Amino acid sequence: MEITGNQAQRSEQLLPQEQEKGHALPRQARDGGARIVVVGGGVAGLEVATAFGKLKSTCVDTVTLVDSDSAHVWKPMLHTIAAGTRDLAQQQTTYLAQAADAKFAYQPGEMCGLDREAHEILLAPIHAPDGRVLVAGRRLPYDKLVIAVGSGANDFGTPGVNEHCFMIDSRRKADAFNQEIRLRMLRCMTSGEQLQVAIVGGGATGVELAAELVQLAESARAYGVLGAAAKFRIVLIEAGSRLLPSFPEEISEATRVRLQALGVSVVLGGRVSRATTEGFELANGELILAGLRVWAAGVKAPEFLTQLGLQTTRSNQLLVNDEMQTSDPDIYALGDCASYTLPGHEVPLPPTAQVAHQQARYLIETLPHVLERPGAKSVGFAYRDFGALVSLAHYDAYGSLGKFGLFNGGVIRGRLAMLSHIMLYRSHQARIYGFWRGGLLWLIDLMNARLRPSIRLD
Numbered sequence: 373m374e375i376t377g378n379q380a381q382r383s384e385q386l387l388p389q390e391q392e393k394g395h396a397l398p399r400q401a402r403d404g405g406a407r408i409v410v411v412g413g414g415v416a417g418l419e420v421a422t423a424f425g426k427l428k429s430t431c432v433d434t435v436t437l438v439d440s441d442s443a444h445v446w447k448p449m450l451h452t453i454a455a456g457t458r459d460l461a462q463q464q465t466t467y468l469a470q471a472a473d474a475k476f477a478y479q480p481g482e483m484c485g486l487d488r489e490a491h492e493i494l495l496a497p498i499h500a501p502d503g504r505v506l507v508a509g510r511r512l513p514y515d516k517l518v519i520a521v522g523s524g525a526n527d528f529g530t531p532g533v534n535e536h537c538f539m540i541d542s543r544r545k546a547d548a549f550n551q552e553i554r555l556r557m558l559r560c561m562t563s564g565e566q567l568q569v570a571i572v573g574g575g576a577t578g579v580e581l582a583a584e585l586v587q588l589a590e591s592a593r594a595y596g597v598l599g600a601a602a603k604f605r606i607v608l609i610e611a612g613s614r615l616l617p618s619f620p621e622e623i624s625e626a627t628r629v630r631l632q633a634l635g636v637s638v639v640l641g642g643r644v645s646r647a648t649t650e651g652f653e654l655a656n657g658e659l660i661l662a663g664l665r666v667w668a669a670g671v672k673a674p675e676f677l678t679q680l681g682l683q684t685t686r687s688n689q690l691l692v693n694d695e696m697q698t699s700d701p702d703i704y705a706l707g708d709c710a711s712y713t714l715p716g717h718e719v720p721l722p723p724t725a726q727v728a729h730q731q732a733r734y735l736i737e738t739l740p741h742v743l744e745r746p747g748a749k750s751v752g753f754a755y756r757d758f759g760a761l762v763s764l765a766h767y768d769a770y771g772s773l774g775k776f777g778l779f780n781g782g783v784i785r786g787r788l789a790m791l792s793h794i795m796l797y798r799s800h801q802a803r804i805y806g807f808w809r810g811g812l813l814w815l816i817d818l819m820n821a822r823l824r825p826s827i828r829l830d
């Protein structure tokens with residue numbers, strides 16, 4: 373893991389403070405409340421750490437959140453950070469601030485292993501950008517461990533992807549892409565050069581990024597980046613026969629038509645065999661030229677999960693039961709890194725924010741009872757499918773309704789779908805900041821949208 377000078381300073385300062393509070397110190401399991409360690413402060417993990425931090429219960433002694441990054445961004449908005457249509461600084465939540473607010477401890481670090489016998493997780497050394505070891509590898513004890521480390525894009529072993537493509541599956545990677553695209557736009561502005569961006573993967577991430585880049589180009593032209601929209605070419609490559617394969621066909625088709633109307637070239641049935649410095653080579657021999665290449669296909673949980681001695685799937689996810697327990701009852705897994713199949717179903721729940729949130733909610737409600745009455749069986753996790761949404765920047769949005777209660781499938785689009793998409797983020801903010809603070813942040817965003825440039829121009 374790389375860490376900046378400031379972060380390093382904070383991590384060095386953290387331990388003495390935490391020692392004072394009695395947090396996160398190696399010690400033997402003892403009587404009294406449990407030491408809960410949550411690894412991964414994403415959609416699921418941050419909700420869990422925040423709720424347990426605020427919980428007043430003698431069953432809980434300390435709550436520690438471990439994350440390899442220093443700040444949280446709601447992952448479903450990473451394509452907007454990548455395009456620069458949202459400002460990262462305004463949307464991120466630093467873990468130290470959230471920890472102070474919600475009364476949990478934060479430990480920067482990347483989990484790399486597990487000592488189940490000693491009930492300790494292993495954290496990798498923290499390195500400075502120049503390679504110096506800033507913090508040596510550490511161990512952190514737990515009584516109950518919650519693993520919520522999410523997932524990343526899956527290159528399926530395609531040659532050249534790691535070397536020549538951007539991915540936008542983390543805060544830092546989305547920001548790195550944005551820095552690069554701003555540099556390329558500068559070049560576009562001052563030369564006649566064209567900027568071609570090719571995105572592989574016609575799922576929600578690829579589709580949303582393509583639309584967001586159209587909005588970027590449109591705004592760039594409005595700010596006088598002369599002809600930027602005309603110089604910008606966006607290609608979306610999907611191996612299957614339609615975009616958004618997990619959505620109903622009418623949404624896939626409407627999305628394709630809308631993206632093409634916005635000027636995006638959509639290639640269906642385009643199986644990428646190699647990424648190069650020039651672009652993407654397809655299995656049929658065609659070469660799609662692209663100065664900037666993004667890989668947004670497939671999802672895979674982190675590799676280290678397969679080395680913990682717990683049961684995993686082929687995509688590295690931890691297998692969990694209906695109580696979200698892994699094959700070790702003291703270790704829970706939530707969100708994208710967990711694989712849970714509902715009774716009577718054949719395929720596991722998809723890796724979505726909706727699933728991650730509902731699993732986090734479930735653990736927040738059940739774990740205190742488990743701690744109070746060890747060994748008692750909890751009511752199993754029940755999933756409510758609220759459907760799925762896809763947003764095409766400020767142009768359009770589509771949604772498929774879930775199948776429970778009053779809902780029975782169906783499709784929404786336009787303003788209603790846009791509002792529903794906005795509400796997903798705003799309810800996440802309300803859960804981590806509380807109703808009033810979350811509401812104020814929404815208000816500030818609305819004001820900023822009127823007062824500040826609509827894209828990053830620095």
Ligand SMILES: Cc1cc2nc3c(=O)[nH]c(=O)nc-3n(C[C@H](O)[C@H](O)[C@H](O)COP(=O)(O)OP(=O)(O)OC[C@H]3O[C@@H](n4cnc5c(N)ncnc54)[C@H](O)[C@@H]3O)c2cc1C
Pocket residue numbers: 411412413414415416417438439440441444446447448449450451481482483484520521522523540541576577580674706707708709723724725726727728761762
């Ligand atoms: C561009 C994009 C758009 C999306 N749009 C939608 C959408 O519209 N609707 C929807 O439902 N879903 C969407 N998703 C999927 C959704 O974001 C994920 O399903 C959700 O974030 C999963 O939550 P999580 O808590 O499992 O993991 P994450 O939110 O990914 O959080 C994982 C956390 O773990 C940390 N971490 C990782 N490895 C380690 C380690 N070894 N040690 C310590 N910390 C670690 C990471 O830094 C991160 O903070 C989208 C995803 C992307 C990328």
